[in-house]
Amino acid sequence: MAADMVDTLSPYDSLPEHLRALVTDQVEHQGQLALHCLSADQRTMLEHFRTQQGYDFLVDMTAIDHLGMDQPERFEVVYVLRRLGENSQLFRLHVWLSEDSPDLPTVFDLWDSARWGERETHDMFGITFEGNPDLRRFLMPEDYPGFPLLKDYPLRGMGERRQFPRVVPRGDQMAEEEPEDYPTSIGRGMHTPEYTEEVRRDSKPK
Amino acid sequence: MGLESLIGGEGFLTTTVNSIVNWGRKNALWPMPFGTACCAIEMMATFSGRYDISRFGAEVVRFSPRQADLLIVSGRISLKMMPVLQKIYRQMPEPKWVISMGACASCGGVFDTYTLIQGVDQFIPVDVYVPGCPPRPESLLDALLEIQNLVGEERFDSGKHGS
Numbered sequence: 368m369a370a371d372m373v374d375t376l377s378p379y380d381s382l383p384e385h386l387r388a389l390v391t392d393q394v395e396h397q398g399q400l401a402l403h404c405l406s407a408d409q410r411t412m413l414e415h416f417r418t419q420q421g422y423d424f425l426v427d428m429t430a431i432d433h434l435g436m437d438q439p440e441r442f443e444v445v446y447v448l449r450r451l452g453e454n455s456q457l458f459r460l461h462v463w464l465s466e467d468s469p470d471l472p473t474v475f476d477l478w479d480s481a482r483w484g485e486r487e488t489h490d491m492f493g494i495t496f497e498g499n500p501d502l503r504r505f506l507m508p509e510d511y512p513g514f515p516l517l518k519d520y521p522l523r524g525m526g527e528r529r530q531f532p533r534v535v536p537r538g539d540q541m542a543e544e545e546p547e548d549y550p551t552s553i554g555r556g557m558h559t560p561e562y563t564e565e566v567r568r569d570s571k572p573k
Numbered sequence: 574m575g576l577e578s579l580i581g582g583e584g585f586l587t588t589t590v591n592s593i594v595n596w597g598r599k600n601a602l603w604p605m606p607f608g609t610a611c612c613a614i615e616m617m618a619t620f621s622g623r624y625d626i627s628r629f630g631a632e633v634v635r636f637s638p639r640q641a642d643l644l645i646v647s648g649r650i651s652l653k654m655m656p657v658l659q660k661i662y663r664q665m666p667e668p669k670w671v672i673s674m675g676a677c678a679s680c681g682g683v684f685d686t687y688t689l690i691q692g693v694d695q696f697i698p699v700d701v702y703v704p705g706c707p708p709r710p711e712s713l714l715d716a717l718l719e720i721q722n723l724v725g726e727e728r729f730d731s732g733k734h735g736s
Contacts, residue, residue: 507688508653515687524687531655531696534662536733 378402378458381420386412391439391463401459406444409462410472413446416460417477422448425478426457428485430464430492434518441466442494446474464494473498491516591729598642598668599724600630602717605641605665607658610648612675612707619710629717638664643720645713646699647674649682650690662697668733670723672716673699676706 377400379393389412392403404412416422426447433441442464449457464471473496475481483505485496490505493514504511511527513520580586604626608616619626626632635641638661650658662671673693676682679702681691693699700723701716727733 511652513687520687522686527652527687528690529695531659531690533695534659534697536698 378416378420378422382415386415399457399459401461403461403463406440406462406464406471409444409460410474412460413474413477416448417474421450422458423478424449424451425474425480425484428481428488430488430494430516432492432516432518439463442469442492444471444488444494469493470495470497472496475499490514493517591727595725595727598727599721601633602631602643602670602720602724603633603635603641604631604643604645605635605638605661606645606647607661608645608647609650609654610675610677610707612647612678615707615710616645616647616674616713619713624710624714626714626717629714629721631717638662639666641665642669643717644669644671645674646671646678646693647707649677649684650693652688652690655690655693655696658693659697668727670700670720670733671697672701672703672713672720674703674713674716675708676704679704682706 379387379390379400379402382390389404389408390402391405394401394403402412426449428444428446431443431445433443440463444462444464446460446462447457448460449455462471469492471494473481473485475485475496475498482499482501485499486502486505488494489496489499489502490507491514496502503509507515513525513527515524606613606616606620608614618624620632620634631643638644642665644662644665646658662669673679677684677689678693679699681689683706685691690696694702701719703712703716705712
């Protein structure tokens with residue numbers, strides 16, 4: 368790689384002093400930088416990277432659920448940024464997000480690709496992005512009640528995969544039968560505090 | 574070449590309507606491919622020249638369920654796909670048969686998760702299961718022959734025709 372194509376200053380080094388104070392941690396892995404910040408500063412940081420440092424491409428965004436792990440907050444929302452038109456490294460901003468109020472301001476006005484990223488993150492983790500006009504279900508069915516990538520969501524679900532009527536041949540007609548074990552309540556209603564506590568206990572690092 | 578050269582001239586056959594209809598049906602099954610994963614790749618291989626499902630009279634692949642009488646479910650069926658599969662099954666005219674191809678369609682395979690149907694036979698009737706991950710084309714051909722046996726055993730007063 369030619370020297371003039373490499374970023375001379377890392378995103379952290381290019382930060383002004385008052386924004387550097389907001390970075391709680393920085394991790395570099397295989398040449399890729401990750402900055403951490405608190406949820407209150409998410410908008411300030413991202414606006415800076417978009418407008419001042421020219422990160423014009425939100426490659427991806429997602430979240431991590433750290434339930435039961437030794438981490439500052441339960442959720443971590445990850446923004447993967449890149450500059451188009453030059454050979455820039457990917458760079459990530461990790462935002463710590465509290466379990467008690469899992470919502471962040473939207474950034475779709477900065478990057479259009481955040482519309483679907485936020486929609487998917489909401490679909491999978493239940494994190495709300497205030498200001499995003501379209502937080503409909505993305506991958507899951509429209510009437511799906513739960514948030515399946517949460518660590519306290521059972522891997523095998525709450526019975527959703529059994530809830531279809533059975534098409535039964537009856538004479539020359541097709542009939543539909545309701546399955547016997549039709550779940551009466553699925554979704555977040557079954558996220559009892561006891562269950563969450565149990566998962567938290569089981570997933571503690573030994 | 575065929576039957577006509579054996580009979581010759583204006584010969585005739587004695588048979589039952591049941592037998593002749595079954596004979597026609599089982600040698601001209603029209604499959605509706607419902608391919609959602611890697612099994613569909615093997616299914617496509619079965620349809621194409623090397624394995625050549627047309628040797629068994631089932632090469633007229635219909636992408637409209639209304640023109641098909643054999644549903645081949647090949648691949649994972651998710652929560653969102655199951656209603657679609659049921660709708661397509663219900664759109665097929667009677668009589669109709671179903672092959673559940675591969676581990677995922679038959680029992681969920683390795684995907685024991687919230688979103689994957691653990692066997693389509695819970696929600697639609699399945700006639701023949703094909704084991705494998707994915708099954709080889711020969712397995713699918715074997716399943717087709719099995720379906721042909723089932724079709725050959727059909728009677729107008731019972732089974733798929735019911736009463």
